[in-house]
Amino acid sequence: MAKRERVAFLGLGIMGKPMAANVCRHGYELTVWNRTRAKAEAFSELHRGVEVADTPAAAAAEADLVVTMVPDGPEVEAVLLGPDGAAEGLHAGGLAIDMSTIAPTQTRKIATALSQRDIHFIDAPVTGSRPKAEDATLTIMVGGEKRDFDRAKPLLDAMGALVVHAGPVGHGEMVKLVNNTAAAINAAALAEMLNLAVKADLNTTAVVDVMASGSGASTMLTLKAGPMLDRAYAPLFKLEHMLKDVRHCINEAKALGVDLPIARLAESLYAKADEAGYGEDDFAAVIEAVSPGS
Amino acid sequence: MAKRERVAFLGLGIMGKPMAANVCRHGYELTVWNRTRAKAEAFSELHRGVEVADTPAAAAAEADLVVTMVPDGPEVEAVLLGPDGAAEGLHAGGLAIDMSTIAPTQTRKIATALSQRDIHFIDAPVTGSRPKAEDATLTIMVGGEKRDFDRAKPLLDAMGALVVHAGPVGHGEMVKLVNNTAAAINAAALAEMLNLAVKADLNTTAVVDVMASGSGASTMLTLKAGPMLDRAYAPLFKLEHMLKDVRHCINEAKALGVDLPIARLAESLYAKADEAGYGEDDFAAVIEAVSPGS
Numbered sequence: 001m002a003k004r005e006r007v008a009f010l011g012l013g014i015m016g017k018p019m020a021a022n023v024c025r026h027g028y029e030l031t032v033w034n035r036t037r038a039k040a041e042a043f044s045e046l047h048r049g050v051e052v053a054d055t056p057a058a059a060a061a062e063a064d065l066v067v068t069m070v071p072d073g074p075e076v077e078a079v080l081l082g083p084d085g086a087a088e089g090l091h092a093g094g095l096a097i098d099m100s101t102i103a104p105t106q107t108r109k110i111a112t113a114l115s116q117r118d119i120h121f122i123d124a125p126v127t128g129s130r131p132k133a134e135d136a137t138l139t140i141m142v143g144g145e146k147r148d149f150d151r152a153k154p155l156l157d158a159m160g161a162l163v164v165h166a167g168p169v170g171h172g173e174m175v176k177l178v179n180n181t182a183a184a185i186n187a188a189a190l191a192e193m194l195n196l197a198v199k200a201d202l203n204t205t206a207v208v209d210v211m212a213s214g215s216g217a218s219t220m221l222t223l224k225a226g227p228m229l230d231r232a233y234a235p236l237f238k239l240e241h242m243l244k245d246v247r248h249c250i251n252e253a254k255a256l257g258v259d260l261p262i263a264r265l266a267e268s269l270y271a272k273a274d275e276a277g278y279g280e281d282d283f284a285a286v287i288e289a290v291s292p293g294s
Numbered sequence: 295m296a297k298r299e300r301v302a303f304l305g306l307g308i309m310g311k312p313m314a315a316n317v318c319r320h321g322y323e324l325t326v327w328n329r330t331r332a333k334a335e336a337f338s339e340l341h342r343g344v345e346v347a348d349t350p351a352a353a354a355a356e357a358d359l360v361v362t363m364v365p366d367g368p369e370v371e372a373v374l375l376g377p378d379g380a381a382e383g384l385h386a387g388g389l390a391i392d393m394s395t396i397a398p399t400q401t402r403k404i405a406t407a408l409s410q411r412d413i414h415f416i417d418a419p420v421t422g423s424r425p426k427a428e429d430a431t432l433t434i435m436v437g438g439e440k441r442d443f444d445r446a447k448p449l450l451d452a453m454g455a456l457v458v459h460a461g462p463v464g465h466g467e468m469v470k471l472v473n474n475t476a477a478a479i480n481a482a483a484l485a486e487m488l489n490l491a492v493k494a495d496l497n498t499t500a501v502v503d504v505m506a507s508g509s510g511a512s513t514m515l516t517l518k519a520g521p522m523l524d525r526a527y528a529p530l531f532k533l534e535h536m537l538k539d540v541r542h543c544i545n546e547a548k549a550l551g552v553d554l555p556i557a558r559l560a561e562s563l564y565a566k567a568d569e570a571g572y573g574e575d576d577f578a579a580v581i582e583a584v585s586p587g588s
Contacts, residue, residue, distance in 0.1 A: 127504065127507070127508045127509060128508060139504055139507045139508055141500060141504050161507075162504070162507050164497070164503055164504060165497065165500065166496055166497050166500045166501070166504075167495060167496055167497050167500075171494075171495075171496055171497070174494055174496055175491075175496055175497075175500060175501050175504055176504075178490060178491055178494075178496070178501055178505075178510075179501070179504050179505050179508065179509065180509065180510070181487060182483055182484065182487045182505060182509075182510040182515075183508075183510050185479070185480075185483035185486075185556075186479075186480050186510075186512060188556060189476055189479035189480060189483070189556050189557075190476065192479075192554055192555070192556050192557065193476045195552065196472060196543075196547050196550075196554065197469075197472055199547075199550050199551075199552045200465075200468055200546070200547075200550055200552075201461060201465075202460055202461055202465055202468055202472070203458070203460050203465070203469075206435060206458040206459065206461075206469060207460070207469050207473070209458055210421065210433055210435050210456070210458060210460075210469055210470075210473050211473050211476060213421070213433045213455075213456050214421045214422060214433055214473065215421060215473065215474065215477035215513050215517075216472075216473040216476040216477050216480075216513070217512060217513040218480060218511060218512035218513070218514075219508060219509050219510070219511040219512070220512075223509075249490075252494070253490050253493075253494075256490075256493050256494055257493075258489065258490050258493045258494075260486055260490065261486070261559060262479075262483050262486050262556070262559060262560070263486065265555060265559055
């Protein structure tokens with residue numbers, strides 16, 4: 001059996017922390033870095049043998065595989081390519097695995113910059129929220145060379161239940177955008193139909209039961225019909241983040257010469273809800289753009 | 295235990311035949327009528343004790359409960375209220391149960407005409423195709439008085455797995471329209487996203503697997519992603535029928551002062567596919583309106 005590769009995990013936020021914990025549980029030698037160092041120290045106290053690094057470069061110097069899990073594109077770029085970034089520490093032939101959700105165009109730009117230093121790169125964003133990160137049941141979609149996907153697979157299997165190779169660099173992010181935009185449209189359509197059901201004075205329990213039993217069923221129906229009918233928006237996934245994903249998707253499609261009229265209409269509804277002050281709420285609040293609650 | 299009510303079943307088409315067979319299997323005394331009498335004769339040869347009537351009126355004269363399962367509104371009106379219609383035979387206090395899919399406005403009109411003859415009425419359209427009709431696992435959504443719903447419930451339970459009371463007359467049809475329109479939008483959104491996936495050269499198997507595992511999942515994804523990607527449209531539910539339902543839904547909403555912008559956009563796509571000659575195909579062919587196949 002090949003010697004197991006050493007891992008640097010950069011970013012111990014809401015998602016990164018439980019993901020890194022699963023990597024640790026699978027017996028990987030692990031060095032962690034976090035912008036707020038106290039979080040990395042706390043993590044290392046909980047997980048025996050985990051080292052804490054002062055900079056991304058220092059963490060990467062101890063590793064063969066570098067995982068980044070940070071908020072958005074600029075942070076990924078800074079942590080990998082900025083001063084004291086991982087690219088300064090990682091040896092030639094090392095593999096950077098970005099699990100953040102960022103625009104595919106930015107992903108490709110970062111991959112190109114890293115390849116000039118002989119550092120391999122894959123994008124591997126995830127779907128599923130914190131409980132799935134904790135249970136290692138995330139869905140992970142990967143863009144990159146097949147060889148790099150195969151190399152990262154055992155590590156990704158430690159964090160996810162479904163790990164798929166979507167195509168070349170950027171395609172992991174692209175699959176995530178396609179999925180999230182489909183979800184955003186299904187949720188907006190659900191809001192439109194539930195509003196009609198209420199206005200038509202239908203028994204909404206009957207409506208939801210009927211839809212759940214057949215052709216109208218969807219994950220969005222299961223998760224969002226209740227919050228929409230109750231107008232209760234405790235955030236599982238913030239509306240402003242869903243809006244960002246739909247916009248990224250529309251822009252990527254435009255660059256390919258593909259128009260997305262349904263996604264554009266959904267975008268206008270999420271934007272309206274965002275402007276009405278629901279950006280920090282769960283995206284179930286899109287029903288406020290369809291019909292403001294009383 | 296109350297004496298079981300006698301049933302007249304009018305319309306033995308693709309759906310009506312297996313539904314009537316299940317009524318028969320549950321031990322109901324049954325008289326059948328069909329426009330083409332030979333089909334009714336064949337049915338009665340298969341099911342011992344079933345009587346065949348010459349007219350809807352003659353069938354209804356033997357019954358307490360009259361079920362109609364015919365193509366559209368004009369046929370329901372003719373079979374119930376036309377010359378030799380069921381209303382001429384059914385006794386005062388009898389209950390007519392329309393299981394066809396027709397416009398809610400026409401449903402209410404029929405109910406009013408029947409009530410003038412002291413005949414009760416409920417609308418009870420179904421979702422689920424022929425296999426579910428055969429297995430008695432249809433979803434049945436009922437509009438009408440609670441008392442009439444309770445009276446029909448044992449008979450409907452012989453044909454369906456989920457039987458819900460949606461509200462007053464017309465609400466059964468309305469719930470069906472809401473469900474089908476949600477399905478139509480989800481399918482149109484799926485077509486838009488799969489077209490993008492193809493144009494972006496994504497691994498479409500990975501895309502479908504990722505969507506099926508989480509927020510992008512829907513019954514439409516399960517049933518229609520394959521036909522859309524294969525451009526294979528063997529009809530399970532014809533595109534022209536889906537278009538009709540979406541149009542009914544938009545019109546009913548308009549009468550209530552409710553705008554359905556997403557449904558209107560979906561309508562335009564189904565209409566475009568219909569005009570391109572896909573009306574008789576499965577509604578998965580909506581992808582032809584998003585992007586014509588080569």
